[in-house]
Amino acid sequence: MKTIELEKKLVIERELPASQEAVFDALTIPEQMNQWFYGMPEGYAKVEQDFRVGGKYTVHMHHPDGSKEECGGEEAHAPNGEYLEISKPDKLAFTWRSQGFLEHSVVTIELSRTDTGTHFKLTHELPTEDMIAPHTEGWNNCIGHLAATFI
16 A cells, blocks of 8 residues: 655635535535536536445536546546545545546545534645645635535
8 A cells, every 4th residue: 555645735715605504515415516516617517426434436527518627638637536534514525536637635624604604614635735726726616616506
């Protein structure tokens, strides 16, 4: 077994105008995930998952015209991984892999109630500094799409 040290952390926090339960559902129900889980400014996703600890998932990201998002100019972008922790409605953790771009990382999403909705905190543990910028852009797009589903 190969051990990969995750040295860098990308942290994004946002207030979402929805209940904690509604946000958790949007993060875990494929029909809802399809509406927001794509890292480019416009598009859609097709999510496949086995939602349980140890279960696998794949997110197929598509442009509005139906073409697949390119990752590093090489392969279709379909991040995938395994669920590590599911604590409804507070926390979700999963591995994140992008073929040809990133072999292993860990994403943790923590949710907490606020007076106006839900505080959303995403932490993406990455192996190197140069992975932060592209993932920041992608996650900010995803979270923006997620927030728009509650408007």
